[in-house]
Amino acid sequence: MVREWPSVRRFFLCLTINLLLQAKADTFTINCSGFDQNGLDPTAFQSVFSKKAFRPVTNQNIPTRVNISFTLSAILEVDAQLQLLTSFLWLNMIWDNPFISWDAKECGAIGKLTVTAENLWLPDIFIVESMDVDHTPEGLSAILTNDGRIQYNKPMRVTSICSLDIFYFPFDQQNCTLTFSSFLYTVDDMLLGMDKEVWEIAETSRDIVRTQGEWVLLGINKATPKLSVGSSLFDQIMFYVAIRRRPILYVINLLVPSSFLIAIDALSFYLPTESGNRAPFKITLLLGYNVFLFMTNKLLPASGTPLISVYFALCLSLMVVSLLETIFITYLLHMATTQPPPMPQWLYFLLLHCDSLQNCCPAKLWKKNVNQGLTSTHLPGLKELGPKETEVSRNVGWTKAQQVDLWVQLGHVTDTLLFHLYLFFLVTSIITVIILWNT
Numbered sequence: 001m002v003r004e005w006p007s008v009r010r011f012f013l014c015l016t017i018n019l020l021l022q023a024k025a026d027t028f029t030i031n032c033s034g035f036d037q038n039g040l041d042p043t044a045f046q047s048v049f050s051k052k053a054f055r056p057v058t059n060q061n062i063p064t065r066v067n068i069s070f071t072l073s074a075i076l077e078v079d080a081q082l083q084l085l086t087s088f089l090w091l092n093m094i095w096d097n098p099f100i101s102w103d104a105k106e107c108g109a110i111g112k113l114t115v116t117a118e119n120l121w122l123p124d125i126f127i128v129e130s131m132d133v134d135h136t137p138e139g140l141s142a143i144l145t146n147d148g149r150i151q152y153n154k155p156m157r158v159t160s161i162c163s164l165d166i167f168y169f170p171f172d173q174q175n176c177t178l179t180f181s182s183f184l185y186t187v188d189d190m191l192l193g194m195d196k197e198v199w200e201i202a203e204t205s206r207d208i209v210r211t212q213g214e215w216v217l218l219g220i221n222k223a224t225p226k227l228s229v230g231s232s233l234f235d236q237i238m239f240y241v242a243i244r245r246r247p248i249l250y251v252i253n254l255l256v257p258s259s260f261l262i263a264i265d266a267l268s269f270y271l272p273t274e275s276g277n278r279a280p281f282k283i284t285l286l287l288g289y290n291v292f293l294f295m296t297n298k299l300l301p302a303s304g305t306p307l308i309s310v311y312f313a314l315c316l317s318l319m320v321v322s323l324l325e326t327i328f329i330t331y332l333l334h335m336a337t338t339q340p341p342p343m344p345q346w347l348y349f350l351l352l353h354c355d356s357l358q359n360c361c362p363a364k365l366w367k368k369n370v371n372q373g374l375t376s377t378h379l380p381g382l383k384e385l386g387p388k389e390t391e392v393s394r395n396v397g398w399t400k401a402q403q404v405d406l407w408v409q410l411g412h413v414t415d416t417l418l419f420h421l422y423l424f425f426l427v428t429s430i431i432t433v434i435i436l437w438n439t
């Protein structure tokens with residue numbers, strides 16, 4: 001009995017080693033002997049490929065964990081009318097397939113293989129906001145590692161719906177959401193994770209974005225709320241993509257010409273009304289502004305009312321108002337020089353009062369003339385004043401010449417007042433628009 005002990009022990013030892021070897025052999029599902037000399041053997045993968053219709057898990061209660069990341073490589077188009085963002089991105093998915101494993105040492109140190117993706121089960125990750133069918137190209141490959149990890153990259157042209165706010169155009173920023181989720185698998189079957197940190201995604205995307213076009217990528221944020229549809233709960237990852245418009249094109253093509261035109265309109269108040277040049281000049285400007293608006297219309301967003309449209313409308317209204325003002329003043333001066341009605345007392349006192357306040361711009365020159373008594377000879381239509389008419393006017397208390405002087409002076413004071421009112425409105429509205437743009 002005592003002498004038999006070693007053989008029993010040897011027997012158990014052999015059994016244990018055998019079991020261990022057996023167990024070790026079982027952990028590799030793919031027999032890769034000969035891969036290094038004869039190339040890969042498709043029959044070795046047959047058992048894996050034939051199961052591609054099913055989610056690769058040993059127990060259906062275990063959820064598959066898919067880690068995702070993406071690289072945004074271009075922002076192709078932002079359509080304000082349809083509220084769509086078209087971008088191009090590379091989606092990267094990583095998951096484990098427990099039926100794939102081989103011994104890298106036995107197979108000549110092959111640790112990584114590429115396999116055409118159609119032979120494998122693929123997660124059905126899609127973008128919830130996408131408004132287009134998936135145009136994934138055919139024949140993409142996936143990378144397998146010997147521990148069963150599968151990495152699959154696919155390019156996607158994504159046309160996603162995005163709520164665009166163009167009020168601040170062309171100084172606007174947009175915040176679009178890309179939500180990655182599984183089409184069918186609930187949280188019991190599939191969990192999503194991040195393959196990279198979100199700042200890494202933002203950083204690589206910012207480096208890679210090729211287009212020097214209209215939009216600049218500002219940053220990417222993420223959130224991971226679960227989505228519940230009826231009684232089922234879906235895992236999802238939301239990425240907030242913040243983009244900003246490069247405004248320079250619009251500043252040069254819209255704001256600068258418009259500002260020049262309105263500045264010229266303001267300066268044209270310095271043209272003397274008597275010469276009769278001011279009204280035609282303003283009409284020409286108004287025409288020019290209309291042509292400008294017509295030509296730049298296609299640069300503006302096709303829908304909504306951006307602040308810049310309000311600004312254009314304001315400029316146009318100011319031009320129209322200034323033209324009306326010129327017509328009014330021209331009428332007043334014409335009336336004054338041809339047949340001035342007697343001036344009411346209150347208007348006279350008002351004029352005296354206002355005149356003491358005036359010391360600049362169009363009225364100033366005129367006032368000087370009045371003071372020097374040069375008035376009548378400088379005005380057309382005055383020279384025909386006969387002595388008879390002067391007599392008639394004197395009856396009312398003023399000579400006809402004085403009447404004309406007063407009315408003409410009134411015309412110029414009104415002109416100056418309205419000009420200041422115009423300037424005030426112009427400056428206020430420009431400051432308001434600039435403040436609104438900066439908030």
Ligand SMILES: *[C@@H]1O[C@H](CO)[C@@H](O)[C@H](O)[C@H]1NC(C)=O
Nearest residue numbers: 025026028030031032033034
């Ligand atoms: C692997 O296949 C080779 C023949 O291709 C066979 O000789 C070997 O025993 C197999 N190994 C295992 C562990 O099944």
Ligand SMILES: *[C@@H]1O[C@H](CO)[C@@H](O)[C@H](O)[C@H]1NC(C)=O
Nearest residue numbers: 065066067094095096193194
């Ligand atoms: C996914 O990421 C988690 C944590 O970041 C990690 O533990 C897990 O191994 C990853 N899974 C795959 C399939 O890459």
Ligand SMILES: *[C@@H]1O[C@H](CO)[C@@H](O)[C@H](O)[C@H]1NC(C)=O
Nearest residue numbers: 175176219221223240241242
């Ligand atoms: C984008 O919008 C989401 C909410 O809709 C918000 O959580 C996120 O901070 C916004 N991102 C930026 C950069 O404004």
